[in-house]
Amino acid sequence: MLRASANALARRASARSLSSVAAKYFPSEPAHPQLVTPAIPGPKSIQLNNDLGEKFDNRATYFVADYKNSLGNYISDADGNKLLDVYCQIASIGLGYNNPALIEAAKSDEMVYALIDRPALACFPSTTYKEILEDGILAAAPPSMSRVWTALSGSDANETAYKAAFMYQHAKLRGDQDFSSEELTSVMDNATPGASEMKILSFDKGFHGRLFGSLSTTRSKAIHKLDIPAFQWPKAPFPKLKYPLDEFATENHAEELACLEAFEDILSQHKGASKVAAIIVEPVQAEGGDNHASSFFFQGLRDITIKHDVLMIVDEVQTGVGATGKMWAHEHWNLTTPPDMVTFSKKFQAAGFYYSNPQLQPNQPYRQFNTWCGDPSKAIIAKTIYQEIVKNDLVTRTAAVGDYLYGGLQLLASKYPAHIKNLRGENFGTFIAWDCRDAGARNEILIKCRDRGVNVGGCGDMAIRMRPTLTFEEKHANVFLQVLEDVLNYM
Amino acid sequence: MLRASANALARRASARSLSSVAAKYFPSEPAHPQLVTPAIPGPKSIQLNNDLGEKFDNRATYFVADYKNSLGNYISDADGNKLLDVYCQIASIGLGYNNPALIEAAKSDEMVYALIDRPALACFPSTTYKEILEDGILAAAPPSMSRVWTALSGSDANETAYKAAFMYQHAKLRGDQDFSSEELTSVMDNATPGASEMKILSFDKGFHGRLFGSLSTTRSKAIHKLDIPAFQWPKAPFPKLKYPLDEFATENHAEELACLEAFEDILSQHKGASKVAAIIVEPVQAEGGDNHASSFFFQGLRDITIKHDVLMIVDEVQTGVGATGKMWAHEHWNLTTPPDMVTFSKKFQAAGFYYSNPQLQPNQPYRQFNTWCGDPSKAIIAKTIYQEIVKNDLVTRTAAVGDYLYGGLQLLASKYPAHIKNLRGENFGTFIAWDCRDAGARNEILIKCRDRGVNVGGCGDMAIRMRPTLTFEEKHANVFLQVLEDVLNYM
Numbered sequence: 006m007l008r009a010s011a012n013a014l015a016r017r018a019s020a021r022s023l024s025s026v027a028a029k030y031f032p033s034e035p036a037h038p039q040l041v042t043p044a045i046p047g048p049k050s051i052q053l054n055n056d057l058g059e060k061f062d063n064r065a066t067y068f069v070a071d072y073k074n075s076l077g078n079y080i081s082d083a084d085g086n087k088l089l090d091v092y093c094q095i096a097s098i099g100l101g102y103n104n105p106a107l108i109e110a111a112k113s114d115e116m117v118y119a120l121i122d123r124p125a126l127a128c129f130p131s132t133t134y135k136e137i138l139e140d141g142i143l144a145a146a147p148p149s150m151s152r153v154w155t156a157l158s159g160s161d162a163n164e165t166a167y168k169a170a171f172m173y174q175h176a177k178l179r180g181d182q183d184f185s186s187e188e189l190t191s192v193m194d195n196a197t198p199g200a201s202e203m204k205i206l207s208f209d210k211g212f213h214g215r216l217f218g219s220l221s222t223t224r225s226k227a228i229h230k231l232d233i234p235a236f237q238w239p240k241a242p243f244p245k246l247k248y249p250l251d252e253f254a255t256e257n258h259a260e261e262l263a264c265l266e267a268f269e270d271i272l273s274q275h276k277g278a279s280k281v282a283a284i285i286v287e288p289v290q291a292e293g294g295d296n297h298a299s300s301f302f303f304q305g306l307r308d309i310t311i312k313h314d315v316l317m318i319v320d321e322v323q324t325g326v327g328a329t330g331k332m333w334a335h336e337h338w339n340l341t342t343p344p345d346m347v348t349f350s351k352k353f354q355a356a357g358f359y360y361s362n363p364q365l366q367p368n369q370p371y372r373q374f375n376t377w378c379g380d381p382s383k384a385i386i387a388k389t390i391y392q393e394i395v396k397n398d399l400v401t402r403t404a405a406v407g408d409y410l411y412g413g414l415q416l417l418a419s420k421y422p423a424h425i426k427n428l429r430g431e432n433f434g435t436f437i438a439w440d441c442r443d444a445g446a447r448n449e450i451l452i453k454c455r456d457r458g459v460n461v462g463g464c465g466d467m468a469i470r471m472r473p474t475l476t477f478e479e480k481h482a483n484v485f486l487q488v489l490e491d492v493l494n495y496m
Numbered sequence: 497m498l499r500a501s502a503n504a505l506a507r508r509a510s511a512r513s514l515s516s517v518a519a520k521y522f523p524s525e526p527a528h529p530q531l532v533t534p535a536i537p538g539p540k541s542i543q544l545n546n547d548l549g550e551k552f553d554n555r556a557t558y559f560v561a562d563y564k565n566s567l568g569n570y571i572s573d574a575d576g577n578k579l580l581d582v583y584c585q586i587a588s589i590g591l592g593y594n595n596p597a598l599i600e601a602a603k604s605d606e607m608v609y610a611l612i613d614r615p616a617l618a619c620f621p622s623t624t625y626k627e628i629l630e631d632g633i634l635a636a637a638p639p640s641m642s643r644v645w646t647a648l649s650g651s652d653a654n655e656t657a658y659k660a661a662f663m664y665q666h667a668k669l670r671g672d673q674d675f676s677s678e679e680l681t682s683v684m685d686n687a688t689p690g691a692s693e694m695k696i697l698s699f700d701k702g703f704h705g706r707l708f709g710s711l712s713t714t715r716s717k718a719i720h721k722l723d724i725p726a727f728q729w730p731k732a733p734f735p736k737l738k739y740p741l742d743e744f745a746t747e748n749h750a751e752e753l754a755c756l757e758a759f760e761d762i763l764s765q766h767k768g769a770s771k772v773a774a775i776i777v778e779p780v781q782a783e784g785g786d787n788h789a790s791s792f793f794f795q796g797l798r799d800i801t802i803k804h805d806v807l808m809i810v811d812e813v814q815t816g817v818g819a820t821g822k823m824w825a826h827e828h829w830n831l832t833t834p835p836d837m838v839t840f841s842k843k844f845q846a847a848g849f850y851y852s853n854p855q856l857q858p859n860q861p862y863r864q865f866n867t868w869c870g871d872p873s874k875a876i877i878a879k880t881i882y883q884e885i886v887k888n889d890l891v892t893r894t895a896a897v898g899d900y901l902y903g904g905l906q907l908l909a910s911k912y913p914a915h916i917k918n919l920r921g922e923n924f925g926t927f928i929a930w931d932c933r934d935a936g937a938r939n940e941i942l943i944k945c946r947d948r949g950v951n952v953g954g955c956g957d958m959a960i961r962m963r964p965t966l967t968f969e970e971k972h973a974n975v976f977l978q979v980l981e982d983v984l985n986y987m
């Protein structure tokens with residue numbers, strides 16, 4: 006406890022040395038939640054949602070939001086409540102609501118053309134698309150990655166990466182030979198050898214999307230997968246680390262070694278035309294419960310994939326774009342060889358996968374292809390987000406504010422150990438989570454936080470995850486920590 | 497030939513009775529193509545595309561477009577050429593380039609919020625989403641369809657429809673029972689009974705997208721499918737009609753009966769937990785070569801699906817939103833029972849599937865779910881497109897202009913029978929196509945048309961397809977027909 010307090014104080018000092026970007030962006034941002042109804046959703050939210058439900062499946066609605074009146078880190082609801090938002094549209098609001106830089110981008114002529122003259126990008130790209138990519142998505146690329154294939158969502162990004170992996174591996178197997186007539190015929194019946202028997206390996210508790218290919222690699226919860234056909238692709242164990250990490254260093258290392266061994270066993274079992282074409286892994290398994298592993302584990306994965314000539318796809322759909330205190334979470338690992346592909350979406354609004362090896366482009370056009378191949382309007386948003394991140398050093402700030410927040414949660418964990426367990430995400434920016442006593446307690450805490458003006462999300466079976474914007478600062482952390490303490494006091 | 501001429505004259509008269517909406521929208525629209533380089537792509541297009549190619553797979557590029565200087569039915573390229581566009585971003589530009597109504601929508605405050613505060617729609621829908629849907633996507637819904645699930649692309653729309661179908665069919669099988677523990681466990685390993693063995697049936701030459709589930713139903717060309725894993729789902733034959741239709745009425749009817757019989761045989765072969773959950777069919781198989789079938793055939797499909805308790809999904813991604821002279825192409829069929837789901841994208845910019853039966857919503861939230869569940873910025877575009885369609889009666893106009901264009905093509909077909917074969921799409925708006933002598937001749941015609949200032953697209957093995965905007969009028973058809981005749985003269 007003493008150590009936690011000292012850390013917290015040091016972190017507090019570091020965060021304070023930065024001037025407020027939020028104040029610059031959002032001079033009228035509320036200083037604290039403003040509540041006008043005793044519970045959330047309030048009556049107007051409920052009425053609007055009931056009406057919407059006659060047209061659109063909205064049974065997962067938390068509340069109906071008034072985006073016009075949302076600002077910065079505060080989301081307004083239909084009743085006029087203003088909540089501090091640390092969930093942020095499932096981790097996808099980067100610069101805060103109604104950020105003036107984004108308003109400017111949205112009102113630009115460039116955006117108007119992108120919106121109303123939407124191109125089939127791979128047939129009729131605009132004169133400006135290269136520049137939009139270079140100044141935005143590609144400027145933000147992970148080290149060593151110089152190319153991108155743009156998509157529309159995280160699922161789409163992952164599935165196009167899978168397709169690139171399958172075509173790459175089959176091209177290697179095929180060598181200089183052309184497609185055989187048997188391949189050309191069989192594929193029209195979805196049969197081998199034209200249709201692939203290769204596989205994408207994913208990890209227990211991983212989440213990679215909900216379309217048919219991505220859902221086959223998603224292993225988060227049964228409810229995400231039930232009744233949907235799935236490919237017979239293998240699943241490897243993901244380390245189950247114990248906290249605090251320094252107390253369980255030996256056990257955790259053994260756990261990671263065992264997982265690496267099991268992983269390599271699976272790769273060894275699939276060879277040739279039915280090999281594992283690629284693995285996909287999240288730097289932190291977000292939907293699955295914010296499960297972390299060490300850099301040692303990820304370096305081990307990379308080494309084994311290279312040994313077995315399997316591609317490594319890092320799914321940065323949720324971890325990417327600064328929240329972990331690095332632009333891309335896998336930069337924390339200092340891999341000796343970079344991953345083959347890195348996928349992104351959410352906070353960047355634009356989606357796609359980065360790569361560097363030109364052989365990840367299939368041997369002919371129209372193989373990796375679709376009508377839109379991305380969306381310039383989202384690429385313009387991504388460009389603006391990236392430029393604001395650089396201008397305001399938002400990743401460094403997020404690292405510092407994350408440390409501050411983590412320190413505060415350490416203090417609360419020492420005070421309420423039954424309610425804040427396995428605190429994780431130290432030195433990982435604001436990408437922080439902890440376990441509650443059980444699912445019921447977790448859900449109760451989420452609801453009570455919301456009723457006190459903080460919108461926070463869960464993940465996994467009993468975890469609460471922090472997913473604030475990159476303009477979340479010490480003052481917002483203080484509001485959050487105070488509300489959380491109030492709630493835990495009553496649990 | 498005489499009959500063709502008479503038809504053409506009658507059609508010409510009908511189209512002329514409408515005043516020009518294009519002139520109202522686009523007073524400065526070119527009267528004919530404006531060419532500044534001898535061939536397309538010109539040198540600037542080539543240079544820009546080479547530069548882009550270092551970052552983005554652009555080997556399918558026709559030319560680099562200058563959208564700022566495109567207007568109405570004319571697309572400008574990087575070199576300053578202005579081409580009449582009858583391909584329109586693979587059938588996805590509805591109202592013409594830089595339509596003033598869309599500019600206004602793009603500059604609205606509503607659009608700004610939609611772009612920069614993008615919601616997770618199924619958790620935090622906006623106060624305005626219901627209205628945006630009601631005034632746009634839902635106002636445009638096919639007869640009897642009152643609900644929508646929004647998505648991001650045609651592939652996404654189809655795959656979410658498939659998911660709805662699988663969950664619906666398993667719910668019927670399961671009855672009142674809860675998920676079994678075996679289902680809950682097995683699904684995490686992608687195994688039955690938790691993962692479904694049911695199937696989506698599609699048709700030979702159909703195209704339904706390129707993600708893993710949709711690609712398994714796509715049967716257009718080998719190059720779309722090679723090296724990608726596919727589900728073992730069945731394929732039924734699609735009628736191969738002979739033209740002119742009235743000459744081959746008996747043969748075509750027999751062909752459709754044989755296809756229906758084969759179709760029912762396949763449904764009969766799959767029962768219970770491995771049944772066909774749904775079929776998906778396009779009103780015209782567009783990518784596969786603009787293959788038509790009669791209303792009799794589609795009514796037959798509907799009757800057989802009902803008999804076998806199989807859902808019918810109509811894929812209107814390319815046929816929808818007016819181009820066929822009806823808002824939705826399947827309205828041509830006058831089905832006695834409407835389809836279960838209708839998917840849309842492309843010309844609507846927004847994507848998704850329509851339905852009416854509330855049981856197509858799964859029994860619990862978070863089953864049909866993803867982060868964004870659509871995109872309000874696209875829904876606003878769709879709303880504007882629909883309102884302009886209604887205001888200017890653009891579907892009726894497209895029916896008339898399509899008749900005019902068809903008449904013109906009939907005349908050319910009688911003059912150049914080796915180059916315009918199997919003309920199809922009569923009474924189907926501007927959704928018209930024909931076969932060339934072979935693939936080589938088709939590609940040559942496409943290139944020569946482009947070099948003479950008309951951007952036109954192919955489909956299938958040797959077809960040319962018309963996919964102009966809904967503001968394509970008699971004057972544009974005249975330009976097109978003249979250029980085509982010039983090209984055919986030199987073939």
